[in-house]
Amino acid sequence: MRGRSHPTYIAFILHRVSGLLLALFLPLHFWALGQAIQGEAALDGFLRWADNPLVKFAEWGLVVLLALHLAGGLRVMALEFLGWRARQKDMVAISAGVAFAAGVLFLLNVG
Template sequence: MKRVNDFRARNHPSYWAFLVHRVSGLLLVIFLPIHFLALSLALKGDAALNGFISFTDTPLFKVGELGLVVLLTLHLVGGVRLLLIDFRPVRPPGLLKHWIYGGAAMGLAAGAAFVVTLNF
């Protein structure tokens, strides 16, 4: 019997949690080389690092930092949710949907807290 993919599973919150976790992980991987570049400038001296820091002190980079904070929070909560699913002896109904909604709320709260601390 041929299995037909009817895309109903893509409307389930667990699918969206998987997608957010996967995409946030990929975007964080893209961020890491830029972060290592900035760290390597510290080895070249104060002038190189200060030049990079002054370059990143723009509103565009502040928005990028906001996205980074939200991505890190969403990826963290998604990873904890997966650990709970894998290592709990009894799987709760709905594959911990409350963790999905709580993770989204934590991501938004972390982003809001970061925005409050910004000095434009």
């Protein structure tokens, strides 16, 4: 159990969970794209719904998930190809910082 509180294990879990949540989002994404194919009225209705504050918050969460998954994937690739085994905690901190920064930048740009 001691290893489960290690930053690299937490990064491992966050990378897997963010990937799973992004995969679960895909059907909704394809449905939204389908609204554009169905015509202007269907797309306008979807865009009005997407203007809801709860949906805007969910968009922020999606951006954070994407950034977290990307940063975690880059961390894994660095471990595999660069062999930075001694600096794993640094890579976890950098990947978390990149994901947090992406979320903050998105929030600042949404307004």
